[in-house]
Amino acid sequence: MRILLTGVNGQVGSALKPLLRSLGTVQAPPREELDLVDARAVAAWVRQYRPHLIVNAAAYTAVDRAEQEQAAAFALNAQLPELLGSLQREWGGAVIHYSTDYVFDGTHEGAYTEKDITAPLGVYGRSKRAGEEGLMSSGVPALIFRTSWVYGLHGRNFLRTMLRLGQERAEIQVVNDQWGAPTWAGSIAQGTMAVCATLCSSAQAENSLVDGLTGKEGIYHLTNGGATTWYDFTRRIFELRPECRALVLPIPSGDYPSPVRRPVNSRLDNTKLKEVFGVRLPLWSEALEDCLAELPDVQEVLTS
Numbered sequence: 492m493r494i495l496l497t498g499v500n501g502q503v504g505s506a507l508k509p510l511l512r513s514l515g516t517v518q519a520p521p522r523e524e525l526d527l528v529d530a531r532a533v534a535a536w537v538r539q540y541r542p543h544l545i546v547n548a549a550a551y552t553a554v555d556r557a558e559q560e561q562a563a564a565f566a567l568n569a570q571l572p573e574l575l576g577s578l579q580r581e582w583g584g585a586v587i588h589y590s591t592d593y594v595f596d597g598t599h600e601g602a603y604t605e606k607d608i609t610a611p612l613g614v615y616g617r618s619k620r621a622g623e624e625g626l627m628s629s630g631v632p633a634l635i636f637r638t639s640w641v642y643g644l645h646g647r648n649f650l651r652t653m654l655r656l657g658q659e660r661a662e663i664q665v666v667n668d669q670w671g672a673p674t675w676a677g678s679i680a681q682g683t684m685a686v687c688a689t690l691c692s693s694a695q696a697e698n699s700l701v702d703g704l705t706g707k708e709g710i711y712h713l714t715n716g717g718a719t720t721w722y723d724f725t726r727r728i729f730e731l732r733p734e735c736r737a738l739v740l741p742i743p744s745g746d747y748p749s750p751v752r753r754p755v756n757s758r759l760d761n762t763k764l765k766e767v768f769g770v771r772l773p774l775w776s777e778a779l780e781d782c783l784a785e786l787p788d789v790q791e792v793l794t795s
């Protein structure tokens with residue numbers, strides 16, 4: 492099977508690349524080789540390579556900056572998924588795409604299911620929702636995995652910021668009134684592979700994944716299990732890495748200046764993923780331990 496992976500240098504893309512190789516030949520052009528907002532270049536690339544599967548882990552993820560850069564956010568998060576969908580539709584390929592808890596406004600009681608109504612609070616969330624709709628309306632066989640609070644040992648993310656501040660500062664203030672599931676990029680990659688394994692199990696043919704997808708297309712919530720706040724997540728990080736000595740103080744969201752509101756409730760119900768594919772990601776606390784086990788020296792985050 493030929494696979495095109497986008498966003499290979501991002502958190503999820505870099506975790507996916509080594510795993511996807513077990514499914515086939517992976518092409519993963521970095522941004523310098525293929526600018527994904529250049530629709531003609533993308534179309535030429537896909538038509539020449541004809542991937543059986545495109546895994547789209549590329550995205551515009553700067554939530555605050557998106558308020559000023561609406562066109563850039565929509566180009567990558569909305570127009571690209573629709574384009575990938577229509578290109579794959581042309582010749583019979585499939586798409587796996589990622590989306591976000593930010594498609595919701597966070598006012599719901601309990602965890603959101605895939606059937607709940609979306610109501611994004613900002614440009615980033617609106618652009619990601621438009622990408623979901625564009626991909627689905629392209630008619631391509633596609634899976635959209637909505638995830639939340641992604642972190643890992645690579646790239647800019649909450650875990651790395653806290654590991655750095657925990658060593659540099661005496662005290663840090665962390666928001667204590669937003670609930671969600673921190674999700675390790677490694678878990679997202681493993682969950683994606685577990686789903687693909689169920690789709691490919693019936694045949695070794697190159698298009699077995701596309702065939703296996705029939706009747707299972709759509710949106711799935713895919714996060715680590717359980718829920719916590721940013722404050723408790725930080726405390727757990729510092730418990731696991733005692734080199735981080737900063738005192739952690741809880742604050743309400745209103746005390747953390749930001750150009751865009753975040754959902755108070757980001758919890759996503761993963762039941763559909765379990766029912767359809769038999770896949771469930773580990774608890775957020777277990778995934779955090781697994782992730783940190785891959786970081787021998789916490790001082791590394793100060794220098795890298």
Ligand SMILES: NC(=O)C1=CN([C@@H]2O[C@H](COP(=O)(O)OP(=O)(O)OC[C@H]3O[C@@H](n4cnc5c(N)ncnc54)[C@H](O)[C@@H]3O)[C@@H](O)[C@H]2O)C=CC1
Pocket residue numbers: 497498499500501502503504521522525526527528548549550551552567588589590591592619637638639640641642646
């Ligand atoms: N980071 C988070 O907290 C969350 C992320 N998600 C979603 O998960 C998915 C993966 O996110 P992350 O891995 O965290 O993103 P990331 O920001 O770490 O990586 C994004 C990737 O897209 C690439 N990219 C951006 N613009 C490009 C362009 N014009 N041409 C080519 N490549 C370009 C970047 O080079 C990078 O490799 C995305 O769909 C995101 O919306 C969902 C919920 C939370």
